[in-house]
Amino acid sequence: MEAFFREEEPETDLSQARAQLFKTFSKWIAEEVVRDKNLHVPSLAPIYMPQKLGQLLGGANVCWVFFFRNS
Secondary structure (H helix, E strand, O other): OOHHHOOOOOHHHHHHHHHHHHHHHHHHHHOHHHHOOOOOHHHOOHHHOHHHHHHHHOOOOOOOHHHHOOO
């Protein structure tokens, strides 16, 4: 798993990961390239977190709750 899923990391790392995830969510919603029906997810730039988008589009049971928990 990616580094920011580990629970032993300091709160600052979690906060940074949370901020990056929400920036990515906004890009998924706002940018046309992500909504293209011919999208090849692995070819997206890292800013789009293509692995996470692929999991979501593929119906994977991804636990996003980690990013919303209170420490």
